[in-house]
Amino acid sequence: MPTEKTSQTADAVAHVWSDPPDLSPDQDLAALREMLRIRRFEEKAGQLYGMGFIGGFCHLYIGQEAVVVGLQISAKAGDQVITTYRDHGHMLAAGMDPKGVMAELTGRAAGYSKGKGGSMHMFSAEKGFYGGHGIVGASVPVGAGLAFSNLYRGNDNVCFCYFGDGAANQGQVYETFNMAELWNLPIIFVIENNKYAMGTSIERSSATTNLSNRGASFAIPGQQVDGMDVRAVKAAGQSAVEAARAGKGPYILEMITYRYRGHSMSDPAKYRTKEEVKKVRDDHDPIAQVRKRLLVGGMSEDELKQIDRDIRSEINAAAEFAQNAPEPETNQLLTDVLAG
Amino acid sequence: MPSEILMPALSPTMEEGKLAKWLVKEGDAVAPGDIIAEIETDKATMDVEAVDEGTITKLLVAEGSANIAVNTPIALIAGDDLAATPNAVLPDPEARQEPKAKPGPAVKQADEMPSEKPHPAIGLSSGDALGSINTDLSGVEVIETTMREALRDAMAQEMRRDADVFLMGEEVAQYQGAYKVSQGLLEEFGDRRVIDTPITEQGFAGIGVGAALAGLKPIVEFMTWNFAMQAIDQIINSAAKTRYMSGGQMHAPIVFRGPNGAASRVGAQHSQCYSAWYAHVPGLKVVAPSTPADAKGLLKSAIRDPNPVVFLENELLYGIAGPVPQVDEWLVPIGKARIARAGSDVTIVSFLRGMTYALEAADRLAEDGIASEVIDLRTLRPLDLETILTSVSKTNRLVVVEEAWPVCSVGSEICAQVSMQAFDDLDAPPRKVSGVDVPMPYAANLEKLALPSADDVVAAAKAVLYL
Ligand SMILES: Cc1ncc(C[n+]2csc(CCOP(=O)(O)OP(=O)(O)O)c2C)c(N)n1
Ligand SMILES: [Mg+2]
Numbered sequence: 001m002p003t004e005k006t007s008q009t010a011d012a013v014a015h016v017w018s019d020p021p022d023l024s025p026d027q028d029l030a031a032l033r034e035m036l037r038i039r040r041f042e043e044k045a046g047q048l049y050g051m052g053f054i055g056g057f058c059h060l061y062i063g064q065e066a067v068v069v070g071l072q073i074s075a076k077a078g079d080q081v082i083t084t085y086r087d088h089g090h091m092l093a094a095g096m097d098p099k100g101v102m103a104e105l106t107g108r109a110a111g112y113s114k115g116k117g118g119s120m121h122m123f124s125a126e127k128g129f130y131g132g133h134g135i136v137g138a139s140v141p142v143g144a145g146l147a148f149s150n151l152y153r154g155n156d157n158v159c160f161c162y163f164g165d166g167a168a169n170q171g172q173v174y175e176t177f178n179m180a181e182l183w184n185l186p187i188i189f190v191i192e193n194n195k196y197a198m199g200t201s202i203e204r205s206s207a208t209t210n211l212s213n214r215g216a217s218f219a220i221p222g223q224q225v226d227g228m229d230v231r232a233v234k235a236a237g238q239s240a241v242e243a244a245r246a247g248k249g250p251y252i253l254e255m256i257t258y259r260y261r262g263h264s265m266s267d268p269a270k271y272r273t274k275e276e277v278k279k280v281r282d283d284h285d286p287i288a289q290v291r292k293r294l295l296v297g298g299m300s301e302d303e304l305k306q307i308d309r310d311i312r313s314e315i316n317a318a319a320e321f322a323q324n325a326p327e328p329e330t331n332q333l334l335t336d337v338l339a340g
Numbered sequence: 341m342p343s344e345i346l347m348p349a350l351s352p353t354m355e356e357g358k359l360a361k362w363l364v365k366e367g368d369a370v371a372p373g374d375i376i377a378e379i380e381t382d383k384a385t386m387d388v389e390a391v392d393e394g395t396i397t398k399l400l401v402a403e404g405s406a407n408i409a410v411n412t413p414i415a416l417i418a419g420d421d422l423a424a425t426p427n428a429v430l431p432d433p434e435a436r437q438e439p440k441a442k443p444g445p446a447v448k449q450a451d452e453m454p455s456e457k458p459h460p461a462i463g464l465s466s467g468d469a470l471g472s473i474n475t476d477l478s479g480v481e482v483i484e485t486t487m488r489e490a491l492r493d494a495m496a497q498e499m500r501r502d503a504d505v506f507l508m509g510e511e512v513a514q515y516q517g518a519y520k521v522s523q524g525l526l527e528e529f530g531d532r533r534v535i536d537t538p539i540t541e542q543g544f545a546g547i548g549v550g551a552a553l554a555g556l557k558p559i560v561e562f563m564t565w566n567f568a569m570q571a572i573d574q575i576i577n578s579a580a581k582t583r584y585m586s587g588g589q590m591h592a593p594i595v596f597r598g599p600n601g602a603a604s605r606v607g608a609q610h611s612q613c614y615s616a617w618y619a620h621v622p623g624l625k626v627v628a629p630s631t632p633a634d635a636k637g638l639l640k641s642a643i644r645d646p647n648p649v650v651f652l653e654n655e656l657l658y659g660i661a662g663p664v665p666q667v668d669e670w671l672v673p674i675g676k677a678r679i680a681r682a683g684s685d686v687t688i689v690s691f692l693r694g695m696t697y698a699l700e701a702a703d704r705l706a707e708d709g710i711a712s713e714v715i716d717l718r719t720l721r722p723l724d725l726e727t728i729l730t731s732v733s734k735t736n737r738l739v740v741v742e743e744a745w746p747v748c749s750v751g752s753e754i755c756a757q758v759s760m761q762a763f764d765d766l767d768a769p770p771r772k773v774s775g776v777d778v779p780m781p782y783a784a785n786l787e788k789l790a791l792p793s794a795d796d797v798v799a800a801a802k803a804v805l806y807l
Contacts, residue, residue, distance in 0.1 A: 039372075039373070040372065043372055043373065043389065043391050044391065046389070046391075047348070047391045049348075049349075050346070050348030050349050050350075050410075051346065051348070051349075051411065052349060052410075052411075055604060055605030055782075055784065056603070056604060056605030056606040056607060056610075056782065057606055057610070062373070104782075107605070107782050107783035107784050107785075107786075108783070109783075113782075115781070115782060115783035115786070116608075116781045116782055116783060116786065117607060117608070117782055118605065118606070118607040118782030119607075119782075120606075120607055120609065120610070121607050121608060121609060121782070133609070134566075134606075134607065134608075134609035134610055135566070135567065135569075135570070135609055136539050136567070137539070137570070138570075166538070166539045167539065169538040169539055169540050170539060170540055170570070171540060171542055171543060172570075197538075197539055198510075198511055198515065198518070199511055199514065199515035200510075200511065200514075200515070200536060200538075204514075204536060205536075205537075205538040205539070206538065260373075262386075265350065265351065266350040266351035266354075266386070268385065268386070269386075270515075271514065271515065281373075308393075312372075312392075327783055327784065327785045327786075328781075328783050328785065328786055330785065330786070330789060332781075332783075332786060333776060333778060333781060333786045333789050333790060334776070334778060337777075337778050337779070
């Protein structure tokens with residue numbers, strides 16, 4: 001199990017953990033596929049944004065793929081996922097169709113929200129994905145409400161509630177922590193600490209920077225996890241999820257991770273150096289780590305390339321679909337405001 | 341078959357940029373995610389990453405070339421067999437953002453802003469009683485200034501004048517403002533007076549109120565007013581009501597400011613007009629300027645005002661330029677509307693971005709021989725009903741234009757007041773042109789339909805004229 005380390009160092013993710021247990025080769029391979037799908041999807045989304053097919057804000061998940069992929073390994077049918085606007089990876093990992101996600105990004109009727117929601121506001125009732133939320137912090141109590149429904153119904157499902165290091169300072173997060181522990185809600189608070197909230201580093205916004213300790217005054221246990229290593233994420237996620245399913249209440253997983261791209265699409269990125277970004281990419285890339293293990297385990301470079309090739313044709317097909325799908329009918333403007 | 345790598349846009353409003361540097365040369369193999377070039381706009385530099393795997397066969401644009409239009413092919417890449425086709429597909433022109441009306445993501449530079457037609461010079465009405473302040477613009481030196489700069493200049497001048505004024509908000513200091521409104525303020529005033537906050541709106545709005553009750557004069561910037569919903573309790577319960585609750589003993593001289601209303605394609609949670617929400621509240625003043633001159637003069641007045649002032653800006657107006665008088669004390673009084681265009685046939689009342697539609701409609705109505713009187717409210721609370729009633733007594737027709745939802749809106753209030761106070765002056769029932777009564781959709785076609793347009797204003801004006 002990852003052991004906690006307290007002090008932050010200059011290298012954004014240079015935390016020292018004891019080696020996490022290995023994944024089986026099959027699990028590694030599955031994780032590689034999932035992470036590659038997310039990365040290729042995001043690269044394509046960035047490209048479509050540059051071509052004008054996607055408007056408004058578009059927050060890419062590149063660099064953070066191991067977090068959601070490692071946690072989804074412990075998810076089961078009926079569990080819920082809720083996150084912020086940096087949501088494309090979570091949707092793909094939750095099993096949503098890249099065509100439907102990409103078509104929402106281009107604002108087309110075939111998108112998951114019929115083109116009405118956009119990049120930041122997408123949902124799938126079928127896959128238990130509850131958004132896609134644009135207001136920093138606001139999705140955290142909503143996630144606790146999803147967990148509450150599991151407790152109320154007496155099932156053993158859990159809610160995976162993702163939010164950022166910046167969001168972790170919002171007041172409603174602490175109101176939620178208190179009630180989650182008070183009522184023993186089956187929720188995993190996943191703080192994706194990518195070190196920055198827009199242009200503000202965690203050191204400049206937070207009086208204490210070990211976010212896994214943020215539940216301490218409510219007696220919610222937590223730990224920091226190397227969020228660039230899918231093995232560490234899986235191991236930490238599994239024990240937290242098992243405990244929550246067994247009725248032991250909430251848990252905080254602080255995932256130390258990093259976003260390679262800007263906050264949204266046009267971010268001058270003057271708040272960090274190119275060297276910092278490069279170092280993380282070179283030394284900690286979540287996909288490169290798995291790839292290396294698979295090569296050592298006997299897979300060939302050609303086999304790995306073929307996987308990438310297959311994923312890219314899937315993503316290219318999704319992009320083509322999303323570029324050519326029709327916009328919503330204009331009568332859609334007035335529908336879906338009220339239920340019933 | 342080689343495919344083309346195209347010049348990307350860094351924001352929907354970017355039309356061209358400079359290829360600052362190639363990080364690959366012809367013959368290099370690249371993989372997805374590799375940085376192949378750096379491109380530059382005036383203020384930002386950005387990396388271009390390869391999306392496909394393959395070999396760069398040709399660099400089509402020389403390093404250092406400027407003014408390269410978005411979507412120009414900049415290099416050729418010979419894929420292995422998986423080179424992506426969509427890379428070479430040119431965007432469907434319908435889907436391409438029209439730079440004019442479409443703003444970009446959080447970080448935008450003045451040079452990338454839509455170059456909308458500057459608003460007409462501030463036609464100060466006779467009702468504009470500015471007291472001792474010089475209101476006659478003839479002979480006064482004016483400088484073309486963007487809304488963004490005008491707001492910054494107002495804050496800087498007031499901070500120079502009064503050491504108790506300080507600015508606080510998310511990304512206002514080191515980042516120079518999410519929309520670059522506070523550019524240069526950290527350098528001039530230091531981090532004691534230009535303060536980056538965590539993302540904790542309720543907390544820092546409340547801290548602002550407390551500091552104001554203790555006599556300081558905070559300017560609290562909300563990255564957008566959408567996020568001030570986290571803080572609305574502090575604005576209303578702590579800032580607006582304290583003077584009354586304390587029997588006049590204490591009050592909060594604080595300005596809450598930031599962009600309000602629809603931006604472009606940012607969806608339901610980021611596109612909402614709060615005019616009616618705050619105009620409803622006794623104890624607040626609410627200001628909503630549409631020109632750089634008004635923005636500067638009103639922000640200076642707001643900072644000096646002893647009351648809490650809600651100052652509503654609009655992201656899509658930050659880049660518009662207009663003449664701003666270079667007089668020492670350019671103060672525009674809170675509570676006074678402005679006649680933006682005089683006319684006798686129909687009164688069109690609007691504010692903030694609604695003025696864009698109102699003025700465009702007035703131009704088009706003029707082509708049909710209809711003379712509109714366009715009133716820019718500038719302040720929503722207290723409302724300058726006198727200017728509206730005077731105009732309606734002349735035109736006998738009223739159209740109100742706003743981007744907000746129609747139910748219980750500022751437009752509703754104006755129609756109600758005019759109907760109650762000047763029923764006999766009206767030759768037709770007043771008309772409202774508002775946003776459609778739905779959350780803002782993301783899809784380009786639906787978003788357009790959800791917002792008012794100059795066409796809607798023209799139609800409403802003709803309707804009240806029975807044309
Ligand atoms: C209540 C609220 N305040 C401000 C914003 C603007 N905003 C959007 S994302 C963001 C930064 C959030 O950073 P973090 O929580 O670390 O998540 P990350 O973007 O790194 O994934 C800010 C300030 C918002 N959307 N909602
Ligand atoms: Mg972050």
